[in-house]
Amino acid sequence: MKHGKRPTRTQKQIIKKNGLNPENWLISKNLQHEQRLIIIHCHTGTVRECWA
Template sequence: MKHGKKPTRRQKELIQDKKLNPNNWLVVKDSQEVFEIVHKLSGKLRSYSKH
């Protein structure tokens, strides 16, 4: 399982835009191309394109 960090306010807004609860997700990668988050309990990884 990848380890993530607590999301910033801007990242929380991005997670909420995806209809997810930001309290349950940690940020793994936030680059110009990709936004990756991992679920705190299940370890499920989601990846979204920023384009």
């Protein structure tokens, strides 16, 4: 599994728009052509997708 990176300001806005707390999530993949993020929870390791 890849290690996550801290989200940028625009990525934090996308995470927040999807109803999640951006402080608890790390970015695994940023798929710009599909306008979605693959994110990993810091504490539990849960993987989710966020759509822009």
